[in-house]
Amino acid sequence: MRETIIALLPILLPVFMGTILLFLKRLKERKVILFYTGTGLLLTGVLAWNVILNAKDQQVTLFWLTEQIPVMLKPDVLGKVFLMVVTVVWICTGFFSFSYMKHEKNERRYYGFFLITFGILMGLGQSGNLVTMYAFFEFMTLAAFPLVIHNQSREAVMAGLKYLIYSFFGAYMALFGLFFLCRYADTITFTPGGTLNAELIADHGQMLLIIAGLMILGFSVKAGMFPLHAWLPAAHPVAPAPASAALSGIIVKGGVFAILRVIFYLFGADFLRGTWVQTVFLVLSLLTVFMGSMLAFGEDILKKRLAYSTVSQLSYILFGIALLEPTAVCGSLLHLMGHALIKSTLFLCAGAVICRSGFTRVSELRGIGKRMPVTIWCFTIASLGLIGIPPTSGFISKWYLATGALDSGIAVFQYAGPVILIISALLTAGYLLPVTLKGFFPGELQQEAGHDTWKKCEGDRLMLIPLVILTALSVLLGMFPNSMLNYIDGMLSGIM
Amino acid sequence: MWNGIIGNFGEAVAVALFVIGFANLLLQKNLIKKIIGLNFMDTGTYLFLAEKGYIQGRIAPIIVDGVQDTSLYINPIPSGLVLTGIVVSVSVTALMLSLTIRLYQRYHTLNMDEISTILKKEEN
Amino acid sequence: MSEVMLFIIVLIPVLWSILIPMLPFKKRGHMMIFIEAIVLINSILVWLLLWNRPEGTFTLLRFTGHLSVTFRLDGMACVFAGLVSVLWPLATLYSFEYMKHEDHEKVFFMFYTMTYGVTLGIAMSGNILTMYFFYELLTLVTTPLVLHTLTREAILASRTYLYYSLGGAAFAFIGMIFVVVYGNSIDFIYGGVLHAGSYPGGDQVLLLIYVLAFMGFGVKAAICPFNSWLPKAGVAPTPVTALLHAVAVVKSGAFAIIRLTYYSFGVDFLRGTWAQYVVMGITMFTIIYGCSMAVKERHLKRRLAYSTISNLSYILFGVTIMTPLGLVGALAHLTAHAIMKICSFFCAGAVIYKTGRNYIYELDGFGRRMPKIFGIFTISAFALMGVPGLAGFISKYYLASAAVESGNALAYFGVGAILISAILTAIYMQTIVVRAFFPQAGFDYHTIDDVRDPNWMMVLPLTLFCIGMLAYGVYSKPLIDLFTKIAYGAF
């Protein structure tokens, strides 16, 4: 019972509060809404940490959806990692949006869905079997939809629909696997090392590989892996900055998380290792890494550029997973966390810039550093992190990824992988640093421009504090990864 | 083959008549000719029947001076049939002719097709 | 309870409904009470019957030889009768409100109530002849309902409906004859009355006949290419479209096919033959076809009609898997889809009734103005998409897992088809929802100030259906157990 309550509270509370907020038509007073939301976020955060610290790794069956399928929660280590990331990023973006959303219309809806999504993510993290996860996955897509299309401009709605359709498509592809797993696996409850039933799958190996491939592909839609990444660069820019921060910080991670679950907790690494599925997965992820950074490099609109960078960065993680090799997976997990923090920082910075100066294109950002130093500093540090300069988190994760690739000893990839990673790291530097450089060193022609452009337009406290916190965390993660490493170590040994 | 026909040429002629009549009845456009064809057909049939009834060297089945011996007479039944048939055909012919007259009075033609075309016109 | 009741519950609505146009009602309210009374009493009787089920058979009359009209309440009958008897009173309540402004509604309600009896007749029929008989009857009593608006369009639609249904019956007739002549008995017996070699002329012929009969009954279940009557029939008043063309009539088609496959021809005989592949292929094609057409369609009711087409083929796909599990899936979807589709149709009806808007591009911003209706519509949309926790997911899950269990190669593709159609469903339902709730920026809500939620008579049934969907999705165990018992012939 205690376990149930612990596990359920962080899910139900925000969903409940959010729903209430949606229905409070009367509530016009902005301060009240903000206060309400803030408390909601913080409370949830507390409850989430409560889960992370106190919940034991055991199943909590809520009810039976059908004969074979219970809806169950099971906060294990991986889930908890996910919870941590979600909590931190979500609360920060939440508070950031308090000041960002000031001028947007119907905020109430925004915050309502923001809270609901928070709760659903809590569920996603804790979900204990495939169906539960699938359910929360779908809910997440739906609940995040209003965030994406918040300013209901035409392209926003179109992008939103694109996002919706792609996500459903992926989800259904994943669902395809569910039916087969119900047949060929002992259980669909996540168990480290996989649950496939040896004698059942005896002569259906190929078929199951196809299924596995489909499921991975399906979930990788959310993770924006080529070829189904198109929704991502469309959806991110149109959403309000905090929303896109949350999207590319967390929602897309949902896809990665699901893939982790599928591979290591259902099919099992051994089943996939060395099969064509793995090869395809590797090829696709590497392709995406490269392509994403190229596209980002060529993109001028800041948020779009960041979106493309998300595409490529996520595929780092996927690549790490695809190697099916402890070190690499460890790297992926680190990158998952790091990227969550960094990318949300970057997006929030972009948001601050847009909100304050109204510039959306990189080319316009000359001298922006003078005007909003803190923001751009955060941006710079985060960029460094993403590029992978020590001591930021990016370095550690990429290091692990590279070593993992080399250890894996998969014919081509053990070399191709690291090479491409480095190339793309250079590209990352190429597309992120200009902002900083232009920002701080506008060069000559900026001098001549009128003084008004030099006016300080730094964001207010509500904006800066979350930014700073996130940046600090990303750096900390880079400096002292050991605690985290120890934390996930047991899990890694469990699943391999 | 030929012997067959020569042997009972009566039947052959009857069949020929029947066929001629039948063809006329079917193919002729003119109503009167159709009716003539009809009569040909009937006649053919009656001839056929008569032939069947007739036996070489016997006389018509009419009792004269009390001779009862049937071996003298031909088979009477076909003759009876022929008589009945003639009655029927006469009545039918009469009916047909009356119809023809009416049609002619109405449409001033004896050609069935023309009549039906006129009718079509009448309708619309 | 005695067997006679089986016939009586079929008779009550038919006879009472004939009174409706004759009685001089002072107020409209009186008529409403009268009709609702008929329907409710009958439904209660049905529930009583389901409660203590008469085992025996009631024989009404005999045609030539061993052909007779008999009623029997076996498991399948229980499911269908139960479904109908639950939906009907609510739908009637709804239609009172809807028909308020339509003219000669007495006739409408007469046939509407009559249909109740006939549908029950199909459910309760104890042998294939009786089923065929009520099947034909259903066509006849529902045609006036399609004809109701008496526009040129309606007339054409009703004609199409008649031609298709009667034509389909003609082919179903062939199958019936074979069951009659070569079956061990014409009664519905689980496992079928025909078997390999029971027709001296060779099994291939028998299979061909099965396919023909499948097509024949499939006409009512709107399998491709015999589905064009269904969208056309959408000209009927919404209660008709919702209850008859989403539940009663079309489901009767599916029901008849289940009877034909599992209770007359026998799945053991059909499984693995070319006949199975043919019919399964047809259903799969229809699944995709219906969805695609729905995506293409811009008229709200017609879009839903196309969605019905594809969903019916889900059921038939479950049937054509020809395993007990397949039947479970089919029954699950039969019931689930009934609730979901009637719900979405009633929402559409409410929109049409309140605003007279028929096309999807006219629905901008309605979500704000009729929150109840569109809230419910959204839920039904999610259910149709198969979001877990709602009815749709359960049935799709059972269908798909049955397909996988069967180990039939084609069935795997069927799973694929279901998922593709699920994504298409997402497209054609979500576009509506998004439009309603998130109109484009700067949309002026004053243009739709007239739009309001309808009164309780419409909202109450919808709410109940909504609850039903949720309950079904969350706790389906008892139902599924029942279906499983039926599917294994234990009930």
Add this chain to the structure above:
Amino acid sequence: MEMLRNFPCFSLILSMGAAIVSSGLSGKLARRLNTVLLMIITLLSAGTLYLTFTTDTFYVYKMGRFSAPWGNEIRFGNLEAFMALFFCIVMLLSIWGGKKHLKKEISDFKENLYYVLLNLLLSSLLALIYTNDLFTAYVFVEINTIAACGLIMIRENGHTLEAATRYMLMSLIGSGLLLFGLCILYDITGHLLMSNIKEQVSILTETGEYQLPLTVAILFIGVGLAVKSALFPFHAWLPDAYGYSTVSSAAILSSLVSKGYIFLLIKVFYRVIGFEVIRQSEFINVLFIFGLTGMIFGSLSAIQENDIRRMIAFSSVAQIGYIYMGFGLGTEIGMVASVYHILSHAATKSMLFIAAVGLTDVSGQSKKFIDLTGAGYRNVAAGLTFTVGSLSMVGVPLFSGFISKILFAQACVGHAYKMLPTLICLAISTILNAIYFMKTVVRIYTPVKSEYASLPWKKDIGYGVVCILFIVMNVLLGMNSEPIVELIRSGIQMFG
């Protein structure tokens, strides 16, 4: 009991006598006489049926002095008696139903002639049913033809005259063939009494001589009668004849006259040639083919028809196709089905004609569909009757048509290679029937603001009663078919 044996003979003589008498009477009296006559004969036939049914044997009644093989005799079993009974009832109803039109469409001084013809027709029908002598049959066929022709042309307009002429020509061809066939038969067997011919034929078939003439004879007789009963390719005369003659004539012609010939054909099959011989001969397949084509093409041309009476006429072409298809199956049960269909079609077709005229009355005597719109409301009885008739034709359960359909289907499924064609044609022709009949039904129930006055139920009680009787008859045939089918079966047994 002994008395009853004379009834068939009585009814023959009575009808002929009535014909002669009524030629001298005024129209009114003639009508009364005719009605009384029909009733009496109905009773007589009922008595005969009672006799044969109770004793369950057939009787031979010697006409005149001579006994077989020279004399002329009547022979009757269950089937003959029942047919007589049935024909009388249908005739009576048809006359009643069309009474009003008789007055309108026939000049007064001809009215008694009409009844003369009717009585003659009746007598000839009875003769065809009862006689056991081929030549007598031929004579009465001719009488029948003449009477029928008279019934057509007595309503004098161009169409009827033309129709009558065509009809005469066709049936003359038919009777010519018939007569020639008889002659050949007489030639090779030397007998005219059916029973005796049959003995001879069986001997011939054993010895195997005169096969060719025998076949030719069968062919001539069969084709002759087929032509007279308007089997598909020979139906050119039919639509006009039924479409434009006064309604009673149309009803009687379509439902009785053609049936009389068909019944004679059945007798020829069973009692003259012997069913076995027929079954061996190819002739039966010819009938089968013509039957099927008739089923389809009759309906097709009915669909194109734009005149309700002509449509019904074409539909009876299709129905006659059904009957011959039943013969073509060459099985006992097929024959039963055909006989049953003779009954049901007789009942339904006359009903449809009567109903149709009721509808045209309230549509300004126009037979075009466009004018019939909403006629079902203007004349309730007619509308109802027409609907029932159509449903019966389409083969909806509860009505007679369904039973004959089911019987046909049951008959054909036993057959090796004729099964599928038959079933498919049945299905297709059902659809076609549905198309044109349902189209009409929908049409007459489509309310419009019509300038035509509506005919309330009370205005014309007699008509309403007739309609109700027709409906009752149809439903009786449909619901309570078992005893009738039994009767037919036993009757056919007595034939052999």
